[in-house]
Amino acid sequence: xxxxxxxxxxxxxxxxxxxxxxxxxxxxxxxxxxxxxxxxxxxxxxxxxxxxxxxxxxxxxxxxxxxxxxxxxxxxxxxxxxxxxxxxxxxxxxxxxxxxxxxxxxxxxxxxxxxxxxxxxxxxxxxxxxxxxxxxxxxxxxxxxxxxxxxxxxxxxxxxxxxxxxxxxxxxxxxxxxxxxxxxxxxxxxxxxxxxxxxxxxxxxxxxxxxxxxxxxxxxxxxxxxxxxxxxxxxxxxxxxxxxxxxxxxxxxxxxxxxxxxxxxxxxxxxxxxxxxxxxxxxxxxxxxxxxxxxxxxxxxxxxxxxxxxxxxxxxxxxxxxxxxxxxxxxxxxxxxxxxxxxxxxxxxxxxxxxxxxxxxxxxxxxxxxxxxxxxxxxxxxxxxxxxxxxxxxxxxxxxxxxxxxxxxxxxxxxxxxxxxxxxxxxxxxxxxxxxxxxxxxxxxxxxxxxxxxxxxxxxxxxxxxxxxxxxxxxxxxxxxxxxxxxxxxxxxxxxxxx
Numbered sequence: 001x002x003x004x005x006x007x008x009x010x011x012x013x014x015x016x017x018x019x020x021x022x023x024x025x026x027x028x029x030x031x032x033x034x035x036x037x038x039x040x041x042x043x044x045x046x047x048x049x050x051x052x053x054x055x056x057x058x059x060x061x062x063x064x065x066x067x068x069x070x071x072x073x074x075x076x077x078x079x080x081x082x083x084x085x086x087x088x089x090x091x092x093x094x095x096x097x098x099x100x101x102x103x104x105x106x107x108x109x110x111x112x113x114x115x116x117x118x119x120x121x122x123x124x125x126x127x128x129x130x131x132x133x134x135x136x137x138x139x140x141x142x143x144x145x146x147x148x149x150x151x152x153x154x155x156x157x158x159x160x161x162x163x164x165x166x167x168x169x170x171x172x173x174x175x176x177x178x179x180x181x182x183x184x185x186x187x188x189x190x191x192x193x194x195x196x197x198x199x200x201x202x203x204x205x206x207x208x209x210x211x212x213x214x215x216x217x218x219x220x221x222x223x224x225x226x227x228x229x230x231x232x233x234x235x236x237x238x239x240x241x242x243x244x245x246x247x248x249x250x251x252x253x254x255x256x257x258x259x260x261x262x263x264x265x266x267x268x269x270x271x272x273x274x275x276x277x278x279x280x281x282x283x284x285x286x287x288x289x290x291x292x293x294x295x296x297x298x299x300x301x302x303x304x305x306x307x308x309x310x311x312x313x314x315x316x317x318x319x320x321x322x323x324x325x326x327x328x329x330x331x332x333x334x335x336x337x338x339x340x341x342x343x344x345x346x347x348x349x350x351x352x353x354x355x356x357x358x359x360x361x362x363x364x365x366x367x368x369x370x371x372x373x374x375x376x377x378x379x380x381x382x383x384x385x386x387x388x389x390x391x392x393x394x395x396x397x398x399x400x401x402x403x404x405x406x407x408x409x410x411x412x413x414x415x416x417x418x419x420x421x422x423x424x425x426x427x428x429x430x431x432x433x434x435x436x437x438x439x440x441x442x443x444x445x446x447x448x449x450x451x452x453x454x455x456x457x458x459x460x461x462x463x464x465x466x467x468x469x470x471x472x473x474x475x476x477x478x479x480x481x482x483x484x485x486x487x488x489x490x491x492x493x494x495x496x497x498x499x
Contacts, residue, residue: 023056023102024246026166027129029109030139031152036171037139038066040198041108043233044242045073046226048104050234053243056102058095060128061110062391062415062459064282064319070108073226077285081107083116083123084391085413086463088131094286095132104246107134114159117391126163135166135247137195143172146181150189157190166245167193169237172200195245196237269295270476273312275320276300279329280354282319282459287469290462291316294473303358307334314348314476315339317355319459323382323420326363326370336373343375343453346483348401348476351455353418356380356448359455360422376448376455378425388416392438392458394446400432401452402475404460404468411436412466414458422448422457432456452479 028044030037045055057070057078062085067078079098081091099105109125113136116124129136138156140149149170157165168186173179179197186194272291274283280303291298299310304325309315322329329336339359343349351359357380359373364381372380394412396403404412412433422441425448432447432454433440440446440457447456452475462469 023099023105024243025099025105025107025132025134026137026242026246027060027107027109027125027132027134028137028139029113029125029129030141031156032112032115032141033110035139035141036198037108038069039229040139040169040171040233040237041106042069042073042226043229044237044239045070045106046230047234047237047239048243049074050230051239053103054101055104055106056099058098058105058107059110060107060125062461063110064284064459066108066110067285068281069222069226070106071285072222073230074106076102079285080461081128082461082463083128083131085415085461085466090463091128091131104243105134107132113138113156113163121160126160129164130160130162133247135164135245137166137242137245138168138192139171140168141172142170142178142182143174143200146178147185149182150185153186153190153192157192164247165192166247167195167241169195170197173197174200193241193245195241196233198232198236201232268477268480269297270313270473270480271299271311272296272314272316272473272476273299273301273310275303275315275317275355275358277302277304278320279303279322279325279358280318280320282352282354283316284461287460287462290469291473294470295477296473303335304328304332307332309335309338309342312347313480314472315342315350316472317349317351317358319353319355322354322358322363322372323365326365326368329358329363329372330370336371339373340375343373343451346452346479348472348479349375349453349455350472351453352459353416353457356422356455356457357420359453361424363420375453376422376450377429378422378448380420381423382420384419386417386419387421388418388439388457390416390438392416392440392446393436394433394438394440394458395436397432397434397445399430400447400449400454402454402471403432404466404471410465412460413464414460414466416440416446416457416459418457433458 028037028041045057048055055074056076057074058081059067059078060081062082070078079094113125114121121127170182183194299312301310357363359375360378360380361374362379363370363372392414394414416438430449431445432449435444435446441448446458447454460466460468
């Protein structure tokens, strides 16, 4: 089998030294979700890239799908900035590491500008813009409105005076006459410039599913669609004004310079196979980089096409939509058998959400049962409505082969979003976490443990007190060393090595 080494996100990634000359930056947000901010951010990244600008994209919150599209549009890894999971220092550090040698930082918000878990808005998009001192481009869905857009803009300006607005982009405009009226209203009642007006166009729409947009790894036409979006945004948005509106953020505390993190290869490097295909693609870019810094070499494998695993010391099967390709996953019996045998042989395996579903005995979609790996004595069943959705709080039980936190009793914050449930579990199943907030596997537990397998619905992010990447690599290394020592001992005791 021909193996494929992962260059983290298979795009140009940050080299982890903060620049002293900060780039321009903008946060793209909206009044509410589904206003088109992802499409516009994609278009800005693609249009500016086409014109020779180096754009670094970020996504606010725990999202995998939008960053996949933003990575494709910019040609560079998109990073997640999550004020709920990350400290202020971590937010600044990741932002500054990402923007080194870039011309423009584009941060795409989630939900609406002032939406978030906290009543005081401390984890909202607006708060993130204030923390990073980024001006906001407000995307407005203008369908069915003209003069009514003015009080909306004025209200957003007045609600939090700390937020600086670069201007507005009018989206889904009904035609030339509609655009003229909207521009006149904004100019007459507000002091914000109209940076662009994009007509309603189905040709640049990205299909949606229950978790949001269709992931870019599921379509063969992602590149062509991004090109069309970039062309439309480049035509209808004043890119010159966008660049002029971007403001250079101040240096973070401590002068803005950070040392380059070193690679920890003590005890030798380990090889971790990562499922990267149409079924699985939900990985945080900075977590993959953290695995590499901890001493891992990442090798991609395809659960749909490959018939054998690469030579690895561990597996990481992230989230995705295995339910969309369940027949193809079932058809690849050789890969399913190899993974099942590897788990039973004690290979360290970490799986999240879609990976957990794949490792189950079966996956039932719309009443049809599909055979899966069978490493987990349970069955995954898809439901029409979410089973678990949102941030979770986990308490380690100590039963896992490795812990995501080095602090005993520490509560871990993570995220889940799944429409499947794991049923028919056998009695006596061991779990790595107690669920204090969220659903997990059964409403009370998450992180199913079997031999050296840990599989959960929760998506971990190596920020805050969650140190899963370093601890997983350390466990893989210790397992590898123990296996090597055991093999050498057996060989020595058998007398098969000549003196």
